[in-house]
Amino acid sequence: MDVIKQIQQAIVYIEDHLLEPFHLQALSDYVGLSPYHLDQSFKMIVGQSPTAYARSRRMTLAAQDIISGSSRLMDVAKKYHYNDTNDFANDFSDFHGVSPIQVNTKRDELKMQPRLYIKLSTTEKPPNAYRLEDTEGISLVGYAKFIDSDHLENPFKVPDFLEDLMENGNIKELQRYNDVNPHELFVVNCPLDEGVEIFIGVPSERYPSHLESRYLPDRQYAKFNLQGELDYVVNEAWYYIETSLQMTLPYEHNSLYVEVYPFDISFDDPFTKVQLWMPVDQEQYLNFD
Template identity: 20%
Template sequence: MIGTLNALVDLVERSSGEEIDVAAFARDHATTEYHLRRMFSALAQMPLSEYVRRRRMTLAGADLATGAPDLLTIAVRYGYGSVEAFGRAFRAVHGTGPAEVRRHGGPLSTQPTLRFRLSVEGSTPMDVTIATRPEFILAGHATQVPLIHEGVNPHIQEHIASIAPEEHVRLKALSDTDPAGILAVTAEIEPDAPEGSLLTYLHGVALDANTTPPADLDVISLEAGTWAVFSSSGPFPETLQRLWAATATEWFPSNPWRLRPGPSIVRYLEFTGTHATCELWLPVERG
């Protein structure tokens, strides 16, 4: 996967103004667009689309600072159909407009070319179980929250706090299949969504596919498939977030599995508010 990601970076460099067919590239490298975008985003700490935009605006800034052709020519060179669209993208990256850079040479914000390397320094020990599950249902209380990569998500906290204590008891009693108990489910988010993007968070439980969930609960139906189950124990949420990162930097690059579309599930085995022992369930398939 590390080699594939570097080949993708090289493709970005060769395609300064052309649309990149990420799906075709993924097929040519025996993977899927979903997994490729998830791995790129996790390792680069930005979506592929954002990296492409930053690199193109970096090159465009150099063109402008060195007195290159008119703005429309530069806009077309980097894949924009109008000076206005190019100007908006340019300002979003550099914080200043193309005309100002042409006159004053800057200031410019540079996005270096990425190069991915696999490092085992400070590696995170991971206990992993591969579980094949029949179809099942996730049922609970769902809401839309913004994606936050680091620290506690206050929107999720607010949602959980709004659920009455007796409802937590009812939910736990409904659980009748693995993963057992109360679950934190993240769903309906693009594989390389930037921070702040909306996602569906469901606080609920897993039900057998033949169980009819109560009508007042939100439901996510899941097909039969394979899950990688990672165990984690330590300060919350730092340990869980480090585990998330380690799946991308260490586990997936060295194992014959890739992510498939589907929600991620956190099962809390013990939770004190500052310390958590939990399982992270990720939907996977053989690479």
């Protein structure tokens, strides 16, 4: 339930600051969620990212200002922090598909975004099953990638990273270091103050110098067994978790979470089996030196 409240707070904050430049980090600090989890939760609940929502609301208000005829185009551009009228006109046209000078003749084509409000609803759709499981600590070796808060909108961050590693032969290399159970590929998403670290690795007792190492400490996870296309299966599970499990599953929103994949990854197979581990208790994400 806390995340629903935080997303409501985020919407209020965005609405109160539409005449100011938007910064995901500032919004993150205000609502108390990491930029990564804020961006992800907002998209799952609202249907678009905080950045996209803020832009659509600004472009809507700008269109209303132009329609009213009370301000010159130059003044409207300055109001929304554009130093150049042409830059504003280009952004306006890119968003609405209509130039500022066409607004009054093509009002029906404007993409107006009303202010959003959140409400809870019931559903007849059966819930995704999960199990609570205490898991012993796991030592991992692999590759890490940091994504800053300005580049979190891409919903395919993990599949893209996996694909890069596959093309470079790194997944096969990691498989050779997977000398202890479980014999699977781990993806650890760790929210940080200014973005997220994605770590892809395997359980191992060896620590080669060219690979990075991480340690998943003993903790309890809610484990979901998923099946579907790699690009969408985890995002669909997240949507269910964010919209349906807020009041029943006390998972840690600002903690790491884990995805577990088979080594024979296929991006097109609708029957790919993936596990999603949601941390139930707050724990520390440890680095090996």
